[in-house]
Amino acid sequence: MKISVNNLIIMFVVLLLTALFDNLIWAFPEQDFWIVLGIQLSIALVSISPIGSFFLRILFGSRKPQTRDEIERLSVLFNEVYDEVKTQYPKIQKNINYYIDDSLDINAYAIGSNTITVTKGSLMNLTDEELKGILGHEFGHIVNGDTALQSFLLVGNTVFWILWVMAKLIQLVFLAVGIFMDDDFALAKFFGVLSSLLMNLVFFLVQCLLLINSRVNEFKADKFSYTLGYGEGLLKVLYILNEMTLGQKMTVLEKIKSSHPNTVERIGSLERILINDEALA
Numbered sequence: 527m528k529i530s531v532n533n534l535i536i537m538f539v540v541l542l543l544t545a546l547f548d549n550l551i552w553a554f555p556e557q558d559f560w561i562v563l564g565i566q567l568s569i570a571l572v573s574i575s576p577i578g579s580f581f582l583r584i585l586f587g588s589r590k591p592q593t594r595d596e597i598e599r600l601s602v603l604f605n606e607v608y609d610e611v612k613t614q615y616p617k618i619q620k621n622i623n624y625y626i627d628d629s630l631d632i633n634a635y636a637i638g639s640n641t642i643t644v645t646k647g648s649l650m651n652l653t654d655e656e657l658k659g660i661l662g663h664e665f666g667h668i669v670n671g672d673t674a675l676q677s678f679l680l681v682g683n684t685v686f687w688i689l690w691v692m693a694k695l696i697q698l699v700f701l702a703v704g705i706f707m708d709d710d711f712a713l714a715k716f717f718g719v720l721s722s723l724l725m726n727l728v729f730f731l732v733q734c735l736l737l738i739n740s741r742v743n744e745f746k747a748d749k750f751s752y753t754l755g756y757g758e759g760l761l762k763v764l765y766i767l768n769e770m771t772l773g774q775k776m777t778v779l780e781k782i783k784s785s786h787p788n789t790v791e792r793i794g795s796l797e798r799i800l801i802n803d804e805a806l807a
Contacts, residue, residue, distance in 0.1 A: 536675055536739050537570070574674040576621070579638025582677060586635070588625035588643040596626055600644060603654055607661040610754045615669055622668065624661075632766060636664040636673045652763065659751055659759025666750025672743045741787045748796050757800055764793045 572578060583589075591597045604624045611618055622640045627633075630647040637643065642664045648657065667673050751760045768789040786792075 532739055532742060534671075536736065573677040574639055576638070576640055578677040579641050582637040583625060583641055583643075586627070586637055586643065588627055588637070588641060591624070591626050595649060599654075600624060600649060600657070603657050604642070604661060607658050607665060607754065607756070611662075611665045611669065614754065618665075618669060622665075632763070632770070634660045634664050636667040638673055638677050639668070641673075642668070652766075653759075655756075655759035656763045656766075657759070659756040659761070659763050662751030662754045662756040663747045663760055665754070666747035667743065669750060670743060670746055672747070675739070744786055744792065745795055748792055749799060752796065752799055757796060761793065761796050761800070764789055764796065768793060 591600060601624070608622065619640060622642065625641055625643045626649075627635075627643045627645045629645045630650075631645055632647045632651055634642065634644045634648055642661065644657070644661070648660065652660070748757075748760060751757060771789065
């Protein structure tokens, strides 16, 4: 699986931050620290494998297609787009499959190393051209390695979460002891404040990196769909999504937290690409 440079950088930073957090909390001896780091790397590798994809499908509620429309219509469109991707990117993995999400929203998403999921709402309301547009977009996420980053973050930080929970449990033990031994109460409070501050700092840094990176990746996936020849279909879907959200004002905080750029910004970017292409033709 190819992984773009920006996604590799994010993976490295997240791994470094979590390893640093683990070391600050537990003060590992050098040899134990490298063992923990090795475990984190191992879990990260598993997370971007088909095993990680399996767990993510369970987490997201993606199921295998069952109805005639899901099997016959969508398989034809999916295979057409997949063949075009293979033509332009021969090294793409050969085991990518499509799944269904029973949500009635118009949406699709790529997860793990081999999964693209289309919602029932998209299948019921979009034309073939529009469906190919969003499928091209999701293939772009896989080709660029965006889904590898997603898997790494959702599955690959298991060690980080386990150690944090253990730290909290030990903190509770200190607090319990402090009820009977006043000398230990200050230590318990200090441990609690330190772990909370470090955790919040890691969360803040990672969240900022992810939001910026996610928005950049959306524009790249839009452009990828265009390079496959499905830009017009994707543009129509973006206009549909924009009309569905008209009148829904987002607060400044909601805009900051959003992992996707504003739909009109994506429309404008894609239209500029299409206009430039027409001018060069």
